[in-house]
Amino acid sequence: MGLLSVELSGQLLARFGDRFSISQALREQHGRGESHHTPAIPDAVIFAQSTDDVADAVRLCAAAGVPVIAFGAGTSLEGHLTAVRGGVSIDLSQMSQIIRVSAEDLDCTVQAGVTREQLNAHLRDQGLFFPIDPGANASIGGMTATRASGTNAVRYGTMRENVLSMTVVLPTGQVIRTGGRARKSSAGYDLTRLFVGSEGTLGIITEVTLRLQGVPETISAALCSFGSVEQAVSAAIAVVQLAIPVARMELMDRGLIAAANAYSGLSLKIEDTLAFEFHGSPASVREQVELVADIVKDHGGRDFEWANAPEERNRLWKARHNAFYAVVSQRQNAKGWSSDVCVPVSELSGCILKTRALLQDCSVPAAILGHVGDGNYHVVFAVDPDNEAELAEVAAINKKMVEHAISVGGTSTGEHGVGTGKIGYLRQEHGNAVDLMALLKHAIDPKGIMNPGKILPV
Amino acid sequence: MGLLSVELSGQLLARFGDRFSISQALREQHGRGESHHTPAIPDAVIFAQSTDDVADAVRLCAAAGVPVIAFGAGTSLEGHLTAVRGGVSIDLSQMSQIIRVSAEDLDCTVQAGVTREQLNAHLRDQGLFFPIDPGANASIGGMTATRASGTNAVRYGTMRENVLSMTVVLPTGQVIRTGGRARKSSAGYDLTRLFVGSEGTLGIITEVTLRLQGVPETISAALCSFGSVEQAVSAAIAVVQLAIPVARMELMDRGLIAAANAYSGLSLKIEDTLAFEFHGSPASVREQVELVADIVKDHGGRDFEWANAPEERNRLWKARHNAFYAVVSQRQNAKGWSSDVCVPVSELSGCILKTRALLQDCSVPAAILGHVGDGNYHVVFAVDPDNEAELAEVAAINKKMVEHAISVGGTSTGEHGVGTGKIGYLRQEHGNAVDLMALLKHAIDPKGIMNPGKILPV
Secondary structure, three states, X not given: OOOOOHHHHHHHHHHHHHHEEOOHHHHHHXXXXXXXXXXXXXXXXXXXXXXXXXXXXXXXXXXXXXXXXXXXXXXXXXXXXXXXXXXXXXXXXXXXXXXXXXXXXXXXXXXXXXXXXXXXXXXXXXXXXXXXXXXXXXXXXXXXXXXXXXXXXXXXXXXXXXXXXXXXXXXXXXXXXXOOOOOOOOOOOOHHHHHOOOOOOOOEEEEEEEEOEEOOOEEEEEEEEEOOHHHHHHHXXXXXXXXXXXXXXXXXXXXXXXXXXXXXXXXXXXXXXXXXXXXXXXXXXXXXXXXXXHHHHHOOOOOOEEOOOHHHHHHHHHHHHOHHHHHHOOOOOOEEEEEEEEOOHHHHHHHHHHHHHHHOOOOOOEEXXXXXXXXXXXXXXXXXXXXXXXXXXXXXXXXXXXXXXXXXXXXXXXXXXOOOOOHHHHHHHHOXXXXXXXXXXXXXXXXXXXXXXXXXXX | OOOOOHHXXXXXXHHHHHHEEOOHHHHHHOOOOOEOOOOOOOOEEEEOOOHHHHHHHHHHHHHHOOOXXXXXXXXXXXXXXXXEOEXXXXXXXXXOOEEEEEOOOOEEEEEOOOEHHHHHHHHHHHOEEOOOOOOOOOEHHHHHHOOOOOOOHHHHOOHHHHEEEEEXXXXXXXXXXXXXXXXXOOOOOOHHHHHOOOOOOOOXXXXXXXXXXXXXXXXXXXXXXXXXXXXXXXXXHHHHHOOOOOOEEEEEOHHHHHHHHHHHOOOOOOOEEEEEEEEEOHHHHHHHHHHHHHHHHHOOOOOOEEOOOHHHHHXXXXXXHOHHHHHHOOOOOOEEEEEEEEOOHHHHHHHHHHHHHHXXXXXXXXXXXXXXXXXXXXXXXXXXXXXXXXXXXXXXXXXXHHHHHHHOOOEOOOOOOOOOOOHHHHHHHHOOHHHHHHHHHHHHOOOOOEOOOOOOOO
């Protein structure tokens, strides 16, 4: 850790001019994501505008053995952006160009700093949309690097399934393309999937080619409240097991609904709730709705409350997306700690029950929410980041939840990534396969300059 | 190349007894797949029955620096099985145990030697099926290793999307699990996708956990003939662009239909044809059929001919699956050369037109067929493997087809894999990303004993 050498600073200044900064405020802003993780401030920030910029920055830093950390929209939840060994934060937010959209092929290529909302605003007139929706207005590069997913993944998959290829700057400064535009290929190792989810530890993603979807003819959304979380989850599992192609199926427990009402000015019934969205032709949506209505009734759900007008739908999903902030806002000066596990659907009910039991005596505000169609759920805690006892209490709950998820064949993180927050669980989850991960890391980044201390210990 | 050392032979014999063989006939059978590639015979064959068997075989061979080549059902089309540097063929066909099926989670775990037909026969009573269907009755291990797909991929994806995790024996003999059973995970590098499509060059896959599907309530199949391949392809592209969720959409040109009639005893109209299959609820299938019927009519297609009775459907798809053998059987003592490219759908029509022009003066029987919904098509040639001039002629046609596919953003192989057959195109397709592939190969297999000479040059 420590300041950059005079030589490297001079080189970066010469190359990037006023897009190179050592301002304290900028550095502080780049040393953290949105969650409770302790910030670690980089020594400098560079604003890249092109793949060449990134390649030059990486090359100069690599020559000096200085770490580089890619920064997109700053919405990380697991400490991905912390400069734990100092170094240079490469901010990609000015790489916000939508390079190409093909309505014919349902694909597009964007620079890594494009945000998902920007992309969807751009696509709207062409009747297209990009379905992956983690809630936050994250950058496409960041979503790719963390293998993000979110509310629509139950129908449309995650970044793993929706990235066709990308441009990556390797630790040498070399630039590669990981693939072409074909929908499928058997031509060599799957470099695309190697970089999806690599969290900036193997290279920096500068451009991404994505699959797109046509906007469905009919979109319909509904809320259904239940007497208990268990009932809601069992209904959700039945929907999955019947393979009804719902586009969204989100669990919000009553604590979350209360927080969302307060934060987003809503008046939803304060009950454990499933929120659905249905996409398709009118006939297909009708059929899905009928099937799901029967299922929720069988599991003790109340009648659907519809939110079909686009503005109603938007309010509903905005409230869902703001769940993190809603929970955090329940307490002054709190930070959010959002944990994230994903389990086989048959284990979901048991896991959530166990998690609820753990939360019973928790001293800080907490709520459960989840993309239950995927077996993925979160607990959001509102913590005082200066209160060690409280952090230890939440860490202990988190540990039990994660370890139980792993013990039933699940994963320590369904979509937030490892960052620094889940490093401690990687070996428990993957056993000696972690050694292979470390081997790959060392082969590609022998100097260990790419976002060190994330995924794998430094 | 050459025989095994006395020492290694002794060790393998001691460990495997009569499951270790140096019989000439067995070795010959293990030195080739189903296509025209010149066989290269291994020095010995081992029949593995467990992951431990594979691990011990790999460990002993690795210590002696002797190559190992995994062998499943022997249906490779690109020379994956040739022992180009000698070594030991590890036959996994006796690893044919279906370890676990979960109807609740729609997943299963099987040993690598289980074939897709065996798996589907096992699943049928539970109302489940495994959708990936490359035609041949390949092993699940082989399908995983080549990133196979086939007729159903347009709806259900490829092995890339349907393998949840696997057990792999690394070149050290170490055994790893690449992941758990969660539908999605952001926990570390995607080792699963690294091994999917790695063609035995990074490790040997011994067990695979797969996603399954429920058997659709309604299945309906139909043929539609067109006045030209162009019309058929343009109809297929329109179906894709409207995102109609057809389960299968296969192009068979008139040459192929004639060959299939002769080979499979059918009396299909000898015209350029699209074969469709529709899966879903009765209402959804009806809707898909109506939409597709309108589209094919707009593109000059004749009326659908239905093949709805299960036995009719089976005959149709069996004929499609036997296309390779049908073309080859047009000529005595011929071998099949099946080339395979995949392009963005908007480029498909242009590519197929160019390929047809190349075939105009071809001196050997040839037919075009394809999974056109994915932009993936094949040409099957019936070649005399001893006729150098003929092989050169087909190689030249193949080269033009592949290079054109790459030039429009496509790939040199959509599903057959690289093997030895497509090695020469890898750099053209991936540029300097091939260096990264070689770096990974060297890091994981520094002695180069895992299926050497496949994907990357020795």
